[in-house]
Amino acid sequence: MIPLVDVKAQYEPFIPELKERFAEVLESGRFIFGPEVEAFEREAAAYLGVPQAIGVANGTDALVLALEAMGVRRGDEVICPAFTFYATAEAIARAGATPVFADIDPVTLNLDPVAVAASITERTRAVVPVHLFGRPAPLTELAALGVPLLEDAAQAFGARGIATTGVCSTFSFFPTKNLFALGDGGLVACTEDAIADIVRKLRFHGSRDKQTFELIGTNSRLDAIQAAALRVLLPHLAGWNRARREAAGRYAELGLGEAVELPTDDGAHVYHMYVVRTPERERIAEALDEVGIASASYYVTPLHLQPAMAYLGYRPGSLPETERAAAENLALPMWGGIGLDQQERVVATVRSAVGVAV
Structure with a gap:
């Protein structure tokens, strides 16, 4: 797992x-x-x-x-x-x-x-x-x-x-x-x-x-x-954040970007979560789950469409980029200390799920 x-x-x-x-x-x-x-x-x-x-x-x-x-x-x-x-x-x-x-x-x-x-x-x-x-x-x-x-x-x-x-x-x-x-x-x-x-x-x-x-x-x-x-x-925070940035770099080096859209990085990102974008989110999440790898999608119902915010009057389509991100984002395993072997398993599973050669 x-x-x-x-x-x-x-x-x-x-x-x-x-x-x-x-x-x-x-x-x-x-x-x-x-x-x-x-x-x-x-x-x-x-x-x-x-x-x-x-x-x-x-x-x-x-x-x-x-x-x-x-x-x-x-x-x-x-x-x-x-x-x-x-x-x-x-x-x-x-x-x-x-x-x-x-x-x-x-x-x-x-x-x-x-x-x-x-x-x-x-x-x-x-x-x-x-x-x-x-x-x-x-x-x-x-x-x-x-x-x-x-x-x-x-x-x-x-x-x-x-x-x-x-x-x-x-x-x-x-x-x-x-x-x-x-x-x-x-x-x-x-x-x-x-x-x-x-x-x-x-x-x-x-x-x-x-x-x-x-x-x-x-x-x-x-x-x-x-x-x-x-x-x-x-x-120890600075070391953990460096390790997160190194892990993000490894995801790219391992070829994850050939299967999904990787997060952008201006040099200041500390990767609280490693979130990619893909229209194949459900397929990838199911494939990861089958082999015991956790993933998560965040803010699937964005705030302007939440029941508690209905009084504000927003409707679907009000914030198109927000709604597209809500439909496409997928967080992959990330922490200060994640191992290369673990990342290799993640990348191989994601690539296989969308038909990219491993």
Whole structure:
């Protein structure tokens, strides 16, 4: 069996160190906030090159808190892609704003700046580019449109060039991410101290000190145990991302591109998922499954066609490139450490499924 991602293979070598760090947290009795969370926030901010980073409970909360801290309110519009995980648009709606879906670039699968420009109105408060599957969105072009950016970087921790353009960037530490916790966790990275200060209050019931409540906030805190795990794993992220990029290169070298359309790479992609495109998706997925190789198709029903978003009035055909990507994408096994023999099996199976000589 070849899994889509082998999380255990990445953290297993560090189990002794993780246990040692967990024991220190247990001995301290500090499970909420405390030195582990503070240290991880400093280390994450330094890694990303931003002034401040704030640990929160999960990636969805990170989006909601960042939007609220940026001043997004009811009646505002926020532009985002529809080819992404539901949390991107869900967070906009939870903040009280209206999601406005713009189409994607067919090559990068990220927001198309031309489509975004055509979607801006006097009510537009922010744009949320998603660094989809680990490939950075076109931040320079989007920033030139003059609307504040909130980078949804849940899938792209460690990708070059992210986090320093947007007002905020948000991250998820769900266990399959490039940088992962051993449970849920999230982060808001801020380029402005004033916004960071609001996020810190919002994550703790709108308070600095549990005595005076300045805002209507929520309870969204990164656990000390998860912060301890993240501190153990963060120093290995660059190596894992290099290994992912090397694995992506091997897929191309092994001839996968003769059977499917490979993802593009501008040199900054960190391959949270290795996603190809093909009109033969179902045939390939069935062939892989028959030999015990996992695959997955993402966002098959894009956000603008999801039942919860029906009130926005989108119809099939509204976002043609988004809908085509939803019908053609297929993720193949990828993680930091996937073996050559495993990739050879994947490529041979894909090529055989579409009639390309192995």
